[in-house]
Amino acid sequence: DAGVTQSPTHLIKTRGQHVTLRCSPISGHKSVSWYQQVLGQGPQFIFQYYEKEERGRGNFPDRFSARQFPNYSSELNVNALLLGDSALYLCASSFREGEYNEQFFGPGTRLTVL
Amino acid sequence: GDSVTQMEGPVTLSEEAFLTINCTYTATGYPSLFWYVQYPGEGLQLLLKATKADDKGSNKGFEATYRKETTSFHLEKGSVQVSDSAVYFCALRSTGSARQLTFGSGTQLTVLP
Numbered sequence: 001d002a003g004v005t006q007s008p009t010h011l012i013k014t015r016g017q018h019v020t021l022r023c024s025p026i027s028g029h030k031s032v033s034w035y036q037q038v039l040g041q042g043p044q045f046i047f048q049y050y051e052k053e054e055r056g057r058g059n060f061p062d063r064f065s066a067r068q069f070p071n072y073s074s075e076l077n078v079n080a081l082l083l084g085d086s087a088l089y090l091c092a093s094s095f096r097e098g099e100y101n102e103q104f105f106g107p108g109t110r111l112t113v114l
Numbered sequence: 115g116d117s118v119t120q121m122e123g124p125v126t127l128s129e130e131a132f133l134t135i136n137c138t139y140t141a142t143g144y145p146s147l148f149w150y151v152q153y154p155g156e157g158l159q160l161l162l163k164a165t166k167a168d169d170k171g172s173n174k175g176f177e178a179t180y181r182k183e184t185t186s187f188h189l190e191k192g193s194v195q196v197s198d199s200a201v202y203f204c205a206l207r208s209t210g211s212a213r214q215l216t217f218g219s220g221t222q223l224t225v226l227p
Contacts, residue, residue: 004157033214042118042203042217043158056214090157103215105150105157 002027004093004106012112013081021076021109025093031055032074033103034066035090043090049074050096078111086113116141120204120218127194127225135189135221137178137204145208147171147180147187148215152201161189161202194225 005024013019025032031050035043048056049068063079072093078085088110092103121136139145146165150158162171167182176191187204204218 035215040219042205042219043215045214045216048214058214092158102160102163105159107155107157 004091004104006089006091006106006109008109009107010110010112012114014114015081015083017081017113018077018079019081019111021078021089021091021111023074023076023091023093023106025072025074025091026104029093029095029104030072031094031096031101032068032072033092033094034074034076035092036060037088037090037108039087046076081113083113086111116145116206116208116216118204118206118216118218120202121221122219124222124224127223129196129225129227130193131225133189133191133194133198133223135202135204135223137187137189137218139185139187139204139206141185141206141208141216143209144182145206147178148205148207149176149178149187149189150203150205150217152203152220154200158203194223196225196227199223199225 007022033048034046037043045058047066052068066076068074088108090108091106094101094103117140119138148163149161151161162173164171164180170179178187178189201220203220205215
């Protein structure tokens, strides 16, 4: 069975540009979460979506937005990119939301902002 | 708020050495605790978990015990292998914010043959 997939693998943008990252959850999973992992640090929670509704938001500016589609795939959008947005962006899926539902992580999208 | 503090690395060991990576946490309520592993170029993989006090999570020779009295979840392995070289993250999921994982900063482990 396919795991969580993310695209693209790598991305290079310049300051001020916009970026869209994509995530396909494991088949049957209805919850998707996004995390930002800056080099040398642990992942930081950005968003969680369940059944196409936003269910949680971390401490990130409004430049960050996301959505979940009817097929449960998800997009993360970042506007007006800053150098500090350079990071590995991880998507995780789980069957449902809630503390007892294991999150399965994708390989991530490496974003570099120049 | 919730937080996880883990032993800073990098940690370098010889093959078959004993491993301990310390992890302590601050959280409201009774969180679930996790260890994740990240191999080079890959995403995070769940290594083990414990959902209540005194539970012991174990997998692939790794163990960690949920100690509520010391708010700790230290990772141990009796005999490490070169293939264990990776970054290890301690994480929690509290009952107050069950939708998200809170991670520590990670510990880089290198095992030399």
